[in-house]
Amino acid sequence: MLHEESLVSGVSKVELYAAIRRDAHRGMSQRALTQKYNVGQKTVKQALANAWPSPRKPYPKRGSKIDDHSSWIDEVLRNDLTAPRKQRHTVTRLFDRLVKEQGMSGVSYDTLRRYVATRKPQILREAGRSPSDAFVPQTHLPAMEAEVDFGDVHVKLRGELTKLTLFCLRLSYSGKAAHRIAATGGQEAFFEGHTHAFRVLGGIPVGKIRYDNLKSAVDQVIGFSRLREEAERWTAFRSHYGFDAFYCQPGIQGAHEKGGVEGQIGWYRRNHLVPLPxxxxxAELNAMIDAWDVEDEQRRIGSRPHTIGEYFAIEQPHLASLPEDHFETGRWFNPRVDRYAQVSVRMNKYSVPAHLIGRQCYASEIVSGLTGEYPARERRA
Structure with missing residues (x-):
């Protein structure tokens, strides 16, 4: 409590300002305020100007003997940015060189260590590098996000070891994933994987689906950023199903941005494709995969309290509805029939009736590259 004669010891400056401002509002003059609170006119003016006291000015920084060597130390730290990782300067090595080569004296090892700990991250930032990566656990709302990726797998197809491609679309909230095997990772397999996954899930994520730089979707990465020049058919495919694509950072920097699906593909290989099917x-393999996807709904991911199926039951009603019309995932070609009564489609030869030699035809339609069946059907132009 403030008395009229003087300021009682222990009263903070904020309380003093509040008391001065209160009495000033009641009509007390500045001279009366200085006498009542035993303070100078400058303090009274400051209190009337702002209810919050100005911060105390910091004392000027004291010089250090290490300042004489700071430019040399900074240069060494910059050179270390391009040196082999295991052959960069430690603080001990820096200290030894400063003593021997620069004649440093009167500077302790701890002083140098503190300087390097402060200056090294600053130099990394100046060079456009991150001194350390911070990670925040991801949280996802139902039906808002999914992740897509391809992975290589090996199986014994008709007794022969064959390398195939595994497509995976994984919902981020529930962890429910749909898989599909294809002979290659071409654009047709990419589209077919999506349409199959949407049918299995019974809907489409209403938010975004995360991708890396799959050639099936991206024609060009613009700079070292998230900007992409999309393939035209991919843009039309996304428009048909009504979802947005989120492109992860190129290289190792973006690996964690869709870590769910990358971990899913590894888990799937180890648990369902060992030993080799x-x-x-x-088509037979995809039938097995469909059954495995249903079984996987009974497992728990990490320390989650519920199964994938239980989370998916919450998520599924929030998915967007499938469009009524079908998007043609195949490609149409119109090659010319050569003298051997064959047409070439993507470096593969297909026989057609001999009377079509020299004429241009609509190409044989590879109906299901995902099932391994390749029926041919041609029409005259």
């Missing part, structure tokens, strides 16, 4: 066709 022996099948007669890709």
């Amino acid at each position: 022996e099948v007669d066709s890709i």
